[in-house]
Amino acid sequence: MTKIIFKDARITQPQDNQPEQIKKIFPDISPVKEGDIVAIKIHPGEYGNTTHVRPVIVRTVVDLVIKEGGIPFVTDTTTLYKGMKLNAAELIQGAAMNGFTHASMNAPFIVADGLRGGDGREITINGEVLDSITVASGIVEADSMIVISHGKGHPASGFGGAVKHLGMGCLDRAGKIKVHEVGRPSIDPEKCIRCGDCVEVCPWGAIDPPIIDHSRCCGELSCADACQQEAIIPPQDASTKMQKRLGEAALGPIKALKGRIGYINWVYDLTPGCDCFNFSGERFVEDIGILAGTDPVAIDSATIDLINERMKKSGKSIYHVWGVDPFIHLEAAEKIGCGSRKY
Secondary structure (H helix, E strand, C coil): CCCCCEEEECCCCCCCCCHHHHHHHHHHHHHCEEEEEEEECCCCCCCCCCCCCCCCHHHHHHHHHCCCCCEEEEEEEECCCCCCCCCCCHHHHHHHCCCCCCCHHCCCCCCCCCCCCCCCEEEEECCCCCCCCEEEEHHCCCEEEEEEEEEEEEECEECCCCCHHHHCCEEHHHHHHHHHHCCCCECCCCCCCCCCHHHHHHCCCCCEEECCCCCCCCCEEEEEEEECCCECCCCCHHHHHHHHHHHHHCCCHHHHHCCCCCEEECHHHHHHCHHHHHHHCCCCCCCCEEEEECCCCHHHHHHHHHHHHHHHHHCCCHHHHCCCCCCHHHHHHHHHHHCCCCC
């Protein structure tokens, strides 16, 4: 059974602020050895999002890595959707606009999968649905890693935390497509009004309404979100299939780094949507606090349990935020060997 450290947001004293809490828990989760090049994996948020993990949290971890003799770099990967994360140049610019700079973090920000997301390494995982997955080379070539995740809702996986950070955020573009490809949608020609909204948001030129070219489509489904006519229809079981792939893909970076990863879940500003949204919605539950551990499945399970406990008084759980069961991807991750839901 894995030990998870929890610092409750409700009992924080002035002398026990978030940076001080992280300083206390870091020795219990740090994989850093002297001389390590250490990836500090974050999500800097799409520009316009204001509820992502704060730079001061990242700076605290950077300074602790340096204190232990590590050489830190802060990192993220490119995305499949249009925005300021589609390529490395805009990702670095967008991160800086959200406050993630060398000056604020005391470490360089490096995009782990290259200029256009094509720099990855194939890792064999032997899952039930995925034989292998491609992980961003900047993650694979690091010696160890600290994953700092913002615990929040997610429309595709129900919850976004450490496992999603591994099984999506640490992958290159090909790896992300492999997880998403089960979501390639179709268009209902009777509902489609040829407005072009879907064409505008698709960066791959895959849509000529009412036709979607599946040889170009990545299955990321921002087109479905953009369609006000609800004419774009994902496969009925897309969410479940995607979550299973997500859970299995999380083993890729774990194998690449031989398990030398520590995890911090920053569970404040719990918005329904991912930090990939270019806005921040209203919180669906009060702040929880900070969790830390060395098992991504356990830390996410503990986080979800705490969220559900706080939501109990309303008769709801995190499932009700999107109608998506977040334990699907955690069960897949546990089954393939990423960790245990017992903590």
